[in-house]
Amino acid sequence: MWRTPVLLALLLAFCGCDSTGPDATGAQPVEPTDFTYAELDITDLQQRMQAGELDSRTLTQAYLDRIAALDKAGPKLNAVIEINPDALKEAALRDVERKTNSVRGPLHGIPILLKDNIGATPMVNSGGSLALKDFRPSTDAFLVRRLRQAGAVILGKTNLSEWANFRSTRSLSGWSGRGGLTRNPYVLDRNPCGSSSGSAVAASANLAAAAIGTETDGSIICPAAVNGLVGLKPTVGLVSREGIIPISFSQDTAGPMTRSVADAAYLLSVLAGRDDADPATARTAWNTSLDYHLHLDANALKGARIGVIRSKLVIHPDAAAAIEDAIRTMREAGATVVDAEIPTEGQWSDDETTLLLYEFKSGLERYLQKHNAPLKTLSQLIGYNAQYRTSEMPFFGQELFEQANAKGGLNEPEYISARSRASRLAGPEGIDAALKGQRLDALIAPATGPAWISDPLTGDHFPGAGYGAAAVAGYPSLTIPMGNSNGLPLGIVFMGTAWSEPKLIGLGYAYEQLTRARKPPEYRPTLHVPAKASPPGAAR
Known part of the structure; x- marks a missing residue:
């Protein structure tokens, strides 16, 4: 049984978000609307700036103030690990332009x-590890250069x-040695x-206009779903991974985490x-339109054929009920929705684990050495964690590090076979089949169930997922709010x-416009579910 007061106090001590204020979790009463720019999307903000009602420096300062009020104080969300010291300067330059x-x-x-x-210069790039707490790459990642060239202000990390x-294998999602x-x-x-x-929480809590996340298998889609966001994981090869600490060049990608489909399209x-x-983008045939906002079609569901996967991996009854509501909405909008199956569902799991272990060691060491990080091998990182066990491993170990370190090179037959099978089973023989x-246009499924209690001693109590095939195949996936379970x-x-x-x-845009299912966060300390009334005569 979860012993909330004791374990939460232990966890808060390690994460740096001490328990203060009117209740045990340090929550202060905060209204999401107590912010001038709450829930405004990129188009709204641009219109205000074009009209002279707002400038970038004012907006940037407003987000910095909100980070101070909500992330570092108040509810202490602990989503932002570092502020860009040049953020206001960048914003002022955009205003001059x-x-x-x-x-x-x-x-x-x-x-x-x-x-x-x-x-992203001049900030640290740590992967959350104290081993890289002072590591500042000398150049921006490719996608950061593109953001800056497009005029975006990099607010922080x-x-x-x-x-x-x-x-x-038993980690606590959302926890890092550096960030808590x-x-x-x-x-x-x-x-x-x-x-x-942090990207999901920050975007949902209006700590920035939007955020960028990365995914290997679920790392954009899952946090976006449980934080009431739109999350878009692109096809591998559409967005460069250069300058990003890697796990797998077969599956890694970066993508937008936003409060609307339109904002995700603008960012993509x-x-x-x-x-x-990045060989994946270098091999891509760039014959597709990159103006993704041109595809924001409120009538896109009319005439579409959608396959629903009633995933056995997501068994929560509220998620099952919400997907039924989504199906009715799509049918009423003119879509044909039929039951569908991924014929190879789950058959790639062991092969995915194998390829990730091989590719992690190879890719990580290449990154560390190319960017002149203070530690340059996986063995050195394992040694660092062992030496600083109290701060780096207070709750869980490093079994995946150790398993990856025991693997050989990428010419090993085990790796070559696993990579080939995983891609084929999830892609051509899975989603494509x-x-x-x-004759479907897309597949839909519950992304995952509702968020679980953070448990530092036993790790995540994950409710399952509906997005795994797209991740392993390297295909795109898009999550959108569809409802809630007790908030x-x-x-x-x-x-x-x-x-x-x-x-x-x-x-996704058509579905979003019909449902408007996103609700801003309420920062409740804990979830109090009313007890069901007992029938007459029942024991109490």
Whole structure:
């Protein structure tokens, strides 16, 4: 049984979000609307700046003030791990450009937060590890250069599950040695999921206009879903991974985490692009439109064929009920919705684990050495964690590090076979087979269940997921709010074949406009579910 007061106090001591204020979790009464720019999307903010009602420096300062009030004080969300010391300077430069009619595009002057495995000068890039707490890459990641070229203001970095949740088999999502525990803004003792925990919480709590996360398998989709957000995981090869601390070059990608589908489309239009330093994007045939906002079609569901996967991996009754409501909404909008199956569901699991172990060691060591990090091998990181066990391993170990370190090179037959099978089973024989079998435009499923209580002693109590096939195949997926369970958000995930982002964005936007299911967080300390009334004569 979860012993809330004792274990929460222990966890708060390690995460640096001490228990103060009127209740045991330190929550202060905060209204989401107590912020001038609450829930405004990129288009709203741009219109205000174009009208002269707002400038980027004022907006950036407002987000910095909100971070101080909500993230470092008040509910103490602990989502932002570092502020860009140049943020106000960057914003002021964008304002000068605006005054000289040099607006760069929809992101001009818009403050964005980045997950702390994405290199952005002059900040640290740590992956949440104390081993890299002083590591400052000398150059921006490719996607950060694109954001800056588009006029975005880099506000800071967000906390994450340490090493993007690839250190232990029993990790606590949202916790890192450097950043402590990020808290779900809907109910503070609930987990934010991971590994893009801080990015999700920050975007949901209006600590920035939007945030960027990364995903290998679920690290954008899951935290977006349980924090009431839109999360878009692109096709592998659409967004460069250069300058991002890696897990797997077969599955890694970065993507937007936003409060609306439109904002995700605007961000993806900037993030996507060819980079010769990333072989996946260098091999991509760039014959697709990168103006993803052109696919925001409120009528996209009319005539569409959607396959619903009633995933056995997501067994929560509220998620099952919410997906039924979503199906009715889509049918009423003119879509044909039929039951579908991924014929190879789950058959890739062992092969995925094998390829991740091989690719993690190879890719991580290449990154550390290329960017002249203070530690340059996985063995050295394992030694660091062992030496500083109290601060780095207070709750869980490093079994995945150790398993990865025992693997050989990428020429091993075990790796080559596993990579080939995983991709084939999840992609051509999985998602593609399901789509072609019934001439479907997309697949839908519950993204996951409601957020679970953060438990530092036994780790995550994960309710299952509906997005795994897209992650392993390297195909796109898009999650959108679809309802709630006692105030905890639930998301629906749309999945398609490779390069189907335009179609998914259109379908998702149409669904979003019909449902408007996102509700801002309420920062409740804990969840109090009313007891069901007992029937007459029942024991009490």
